[in-house]
Amino acid sequence: MQKWRRKQNAVYLAFIIPALLFFCTFFLYPFIKSLWLSLTDAYGYNPRQHFIGLKNYAEVLKNPGFLNSLKVTLLYTAFVTVVANLIALGLSFLLDGNVRFKKIFRAVFFLPNLMSLIIVSFIWVFLYGSVYRSFVDWLRIPEDFWISWLGNRKMALISMGITAVWQCAGYYMLIYIAGLQNIGRELVEAAQMDGAGTWAVIRYIKFPGLIPVIGMNSVLLITAGFKTFDIPMAMTSGGPAGATTTIALQIYNTGFRSNRTGYATAQAVILFLMISCLTGLLYRFQGRGEEKG
Amino acid sequence: MKSGRHRTRSRGLGITVVTLLIALIFFFPVLIAVINSFKTKGEILASAIALPAAPAWENYVAVVAATDFLQVFLNSCLVTGGGVLLNLAISSLAGYGLARWRRRWADLLTLLFLSAMFVPFHTIMIALLTTARNMRLTGHLWGLILVYCGLQCPIPVFLIKGFSGSIPLELEEAAMVDGCGIVRMFFMIVLPLLKPILATTAVLNVLWIWNDYLLPYLILGKPLTIPLSQMYFYGQYNQQWHLIMAGFVVSTIPVVLFFLLMQKYIVNGIAAGAVKG
Structure with a gap:
């Protein structure tokens, strides 16, 4: 019997090995290598690197380019997290009510999420450029009131944020709809029986029931926001004058444009530390909120 | 009333x-x-x-010819299909193995897979590209498939492990008493039971790989998949918006059709997040 068990365990181990091999080659090894590279003066793909201690990290924390990208990323993430959450919540309340053609509406709101971010970005470049100009011409708005959507330092980040919200809101809406369906029908019906109106039901039953889901969506939105790359790369290449250069784009530029791979990896490790601290904190915070509730 | x-x-x-x-x-x-x-x-x-x-239908004709759309579309299908299927094969084996292997090692390995979810792609990007170059994987579609297969692992392995744990052991033991080996039992009994979770992870990974830009750009270096081809085309046909938009429509149609066919799995897969939270 024991021999049989041992044989069985060997089979289970054999089942795990292929995935483990792939995982170690394309994730674990590059991850450990990243930690090492961030401590070296690696340049391009030159295999010769020298250990330079924490010099890269010291430089990152003093570098105005990196600090700027950190600021840009934080502002962008805050904007997208708040606005996308609000819109997704609103849409989910609408579609949870007695709307007709629910499935069609759900598909329409989700549609942008199916498109590649590259395509989404270019469509919005077109909207902010040609389409906006056509509208302005058509409505004969005087030039003084024109908005430079992507050319203005302050506006460009918001324009990018609007694009991101349009693309992702449908995704978070689906999570909220599922969350609303988890709230017992009986609870809602009982409240309605007691004379609660639509608003009261939303305010006192549906919204409190969704609080854990709001927490989770915020974690997802914040981590996605910190990793934003495609939209600024395609829409503005990080401009004007670095106003939309996110951390991910900054890492890319440092590593592949300036070829300072060691230094870029130090920035990338800092990104990793920020994201893991943030998610850890948020999950902890969320867990405590649930215990209280 | x-x-x-x-x-x-x-x-x-x-x-x-x-x-x-x-x-x-x-x-x-x-x-x-x-x-x-x-x-x-x-x-x-x-x-x-x-x-x-x-x-102006001629826009579409021009774009399909200029981007070699059919070839690019087939490349995208190959990378997406290959990456997802290969990944499902190894992830379901590993997820099941981890669920049934009663050793402390199994928990440690699960934790290892799980911790990968905290690491953003950009953190390992440069080292991963170096690894891929050293393994001579760059520039090839199959190289990209292998890299995706490794990068996708964590979530499917974790989900399948959870799901396998809920399969009653008696079912498997009964099959084995009847003289069925573990490997055959896995394919005959466990795999069919895993179908719903496999379908869900597959469709979500399909959407991810199909639209991914950065990794294919780094690994392939040539506009071989749809997002790369659109990016390249945009650069080449600067300001020729009639062609660019036609390209966008053509490249988006396949994924919209996929959504309409797989809507149930996609919606369920995304909604699973709400239940987890």
Whole structure:
């Protein structure tokens, strides 16, 4: 019997090995290598690197380019997290009510999420450029009131944020709809029986029931926001004058444009530390909120 | 009773109109892309919001030829299909193995897979590319498939492990008492039971790989997949929005069809997040 068990365990181990091999080659090894590279003066793909201690990290924390990208990323993430959450919540309340053609509406709101971010970005470049100009011409708005959507330092980040919200809101809406369906029908019906109106039901039953889901969506939105790359790369290449250069784009530029791979990896490790601290904190915070509730 | 029903119906109409208006705003960018893909260059210059005099189908013909669309589309299908299927094969084996292997090692390995979810792609990007170059994987579609297969692992392995744990052991033991080996039992009994979770992870990974830009760009270096080809085309045909928009429409149609076919799995897969939270 024991021999049989041992044989069985060997089979289970054999089942795990292929995935483990792939995982170690394309994730674990590059991850450990990243930690090492961030401590070296690696340049391009030159295999010769020298250990330079924490010099890269010291430089990152003093570098105005990196600090700027950190600021840009934080502002962008805050904007997208708040606005996308609000819109997704609103849409989910609408579609949870007695709307007709629910499935069609759900598909329409989700549609942008199916498109590649590259395509989404270019469509919005077109909207902010040609389409906006056509509208302005058509409505004969005087030039003084024109908005430079992507050319203005302050506006460009918001324009990018609007694009991101349009693309992702449908995704978070689906999570909220599922969350609303988890709230017992009986609870809602009982409240309605007691004379609660639509608003009261939303305010006192549906919204409190969704609080854990709001927490989770915020974690997802914040981590996605910190990793934003495609939209600024395609829409503005990080401009004007670095106003939309996110951390991910900054890492890319440092590593592949300036070829300072060691230094870029130090920035990338800092990104990793920020994201893991943030998610850890948020999950902890969320867990405590649930215990209280 | 009658008046109550009438009231809910009319209220349903009001909310439907509100939703319709918001849906129109949401749909506007897509509509603009579609309309302008049927216009001539001159018509777009004159106005980007007017309708075309006659649909300019020649835009589509030009784009399909210029981007070698059929080849690029097949490449995208190959990378997406290959990456997802290979990943499902190794992930289901590993997920099941981890669920059944009663050793402390199994928990440690699960934790290792799980911790990968905290690491952003950009953190390992440079080292991963170096690894891929050293393994001579760059520039090849199959190289990209192998890299995706490794990068996708963590979530499917974790989900499948959880799901396998809920399969009653008696079922497997009964099969083995009847003289069925573990490997055969896995394919005959466990795999069919895993179908729902496999379908869900597969469709979500399909959407991810199909639209991914950065990794294919780094690994392939040539515009071989749809997002790369669109990016390249945009650079080449600067300001020729009639062609660019036609390219966007053609490249988005396959994924919309996929959504319509797989809607149930996609919605369930995303909604699973709400239950987890």
